[in-house]
Amino acid sequence: MTRVIGISSGKGGVGKTTVAANLGLALRALGKRVLIVDCNLSTPHLGYYLGITDYKRTLNDVLLDRVAADAAVYNHDGLRVMPASLDMADLIGLDLKKFRKTVVKLADPTKFDFVLLDSAPGLGREAVCVLNAADEILFVTNPFVPMLNDVLRSIGIIKQLGHKKVGVVLNMVTGQGHELFEHTVESVLAVPVVGSIPFDSGMAKSLASGVPIIESAPSASASIGFMRLAASLAGVEYTPPSALSALASRIKSRLLELSRVSDIRVPQSREYVEREMFIQEGQRHGDEDESG
Numbered sequence: 001m002t003r004v005i006g007i008s009s010g011k012g013g014v015g016k017t018t019v020a021a022n023l024g025l026a027l028r029a030l031g032k033r034v035l036i037v038d039c040n041l042s043t044p045h046l047g048y049y050l051g052i053t054d055y056k057r058t059l060n061d062v063l064l065d066r067v068a069a070d071a072a073v074y075n076h077d078g079l080r081v082m083p084a085s086l087d088m089a090d091l092i093g094l095d096l097k098k099f100r101k102t103v104v105k106l107a108d109p110t111k112f113d114f115v116l117l118d119s120a121p122g123l124g125r126e127a128v129c130v131l132n133a134a135d136e137i138l139f140v141t142n143p144f145v146p147m148l149n150d151v152l153r154s155i156g157i158i159k160q161l162g163h164k165k166v167g168v169v170l171n172m173v174t175g176q177g178h179e180l181f182e183h184t185v186e187s188v189l190a191v192p193v194v195g196s197i198p199f200d201s202g203m204a205k206s207l208a209s210g211v212p213i214i215e216s217a218p219s220a221s222a223s224i225g226f227m228r229l230a231a232s233l234a235g236v237e238y239t240p241p242s243a244l245s246a247l248a249s250r251i252k253s254r255l256l257e258l259s260r261v262s263d264i265r266v267p268q269s270r271e272y273v274e275r276e277m278f279i280q281e282g283q284r285h286g287d288e289d290e291s292g
């Protein structure tokens with residue numbers, strides 16, 4: 001059976017899309033067949049996070065009955081992705097009632113082990129569609145006291161929607177004294193904390209480059225957090241890399257990064273450009289003289 005997991009939150013900016021992209025890649029690394037659907041129709045971002053920008057068919061086209069669901073699924077190195085449209089015009093006439101049916105169609109066990117639904121935040125219509133369509137919910141939050149109230153409200157609603165398995169993912173954890181402990185979250189919310197992802201300053205760089213941290217820095221502690229989460233969801237063993245191999249891998253990715261930097265063409269100097277233009281101009285006059 002395909003497991004349909006909604007990645008939800010009470011508030012925006014807590015890390016849902018980051019979790020969706022990296023968890024999808026982590027599950028794929030464990031040999032699972034994964035589809036991630038960008039269900040944040042009003043502010044879609046998943047494509048950027050994965051470095052996929054050139055796509056023509058989207059979830060919007062499927063909901064607008066322009067294409068069949070399979071036609072909007074892209075293969076991204078073995079990970080399957082259904083983006084949402086960046087064009088505001090594709091929001092007009094969108095029928096969210098078709099969302100659940102679309103997800104049911106996509107959750108084909110001959111094709112996928114996991115379908116991850118990257119949700120809009122809060123409890124608006126788009127977000128509730130995800131809560132309705134998913135069998136399990138990963139509720140992403142940050143370990144700060146004010147967040148608990150949002151999570152409590154949202155989890156109350158999720159529980160009213162039926163018997164869904166709910167787990168909390170604490171993201172951007174630094175371990176500082178003012179942060180909530182996992183066991184406090186579990187006892188206040190009465191749901192298990194299934195993952196804890198450390199804060200990583202490299203996340204911004206990975207977002208800018210369109211390469212999720214699990215690929216650009218597999219030994220970073222956040223990447224290991226995503227692998228642990230994937231392994232616990234998939235029910236498989238995962239042994240994190242040893243400190244020594246983590247160091248070797250960090251050096252390797254730093255060297256790779258440096259070699260990429262040296263590949264970048266340095267803008268040519270003003271004198272060089274002027275000289276080139278002068279030569280080209282001369283050649284052009286020479287050609288004109290010959291033809292005339």
Ligand SMILES: Nc1ncnc2c1ncn2[C@@H]1O[C@H](COP(=O)(O)OP(=O)(O)O)[C@@H](O)[C@H]1O
Binds near residue numbers: 009011018204222
């Ligand atoms: N573990 C983390 N450490 C550091 N920055 C993070 C982490 N997770 C997410 N971020 C950053 O937080 C911002 C919001 O993340 P995003 O995944 O877009 O949240 P959401 O989808 O919930 O709105 C992004 O800039 C992202 O790079």
Ligand SMILES: [Mg+2]
Binds near residue numbers: 018040
């Ligand atoms: Mg998002």
